[in-house]
Amino acid sequence: MENRQLRIMVIDDEQIVGKRLKSALEKTGDIIETFEDGVKALERLNNHPFDIVVTDIRMDEIDGIEILEKVLAKSNQTKVIMITGYATVEMAREALAKGAFDFIAKPFKPNDLRAIIDKAAKELRKN
Template sequence: MSERLQVLVLDDEPIVGKRLQPALAKVGCDVEVFEAPAEALSRILDKDFHIVVTDIRMEDIDGIEVLERVLGKNPKTKVIMITGYATVEVAREALAKGAFDFIAKPFKPQELRDVIAKAALALGFKNLAVPQEAAE
């Protein structure tokens, strides 16, 4: 497959998107970043993403709902949940509902890249460049 990995990142903390955008782009992903769940969901209707990375706890619409909506649109999409201290239970629930994996805040960019690499592998993206020493 020569297609590039399409990734959507949803977190209501602006800095998360701001930093993950270049971090993921470096390893060959096309990244779209959203802060508002409603906007992200409407974008998902328009475009099929391979991977969706979403925070669990947000105003208005929470990560579980995003998960359900994404899988409802395209069950093949790999959804990675970002969880915090108080939402580990919710993260387990998310796994049961079909999430690919979860990653707990605070995390390093490389940790997310590793999870995304696994998801990409599961999707059949064998040539995704995930160099351990990407920056060095």
């Protein structure tokens, strides 16, 4: 995979998270789509592949672990990064055991997430 634009999906039921991450991550020229509803995000994923999915863990309709399982069931090339304010090591280890690429706890700076996305992009290029 060459150095092309990444397609990144951000799922968080707090509107402000998507808004802030979209503006911060778009600065590097990647394509960012944000969703507050996990179900709608999965529907979009069925129609359009994404390189990276950044998802909150705790959401009402569908939780991040379920999204992780569904995303990886559809494409194990997609890198899933979990974000949450309520992280515990048990939860993070569970997500990683299920195939999550990495885990980041709120509050964080977009640069912290960007560093993880860069690592994921490197992995994608290797494949």
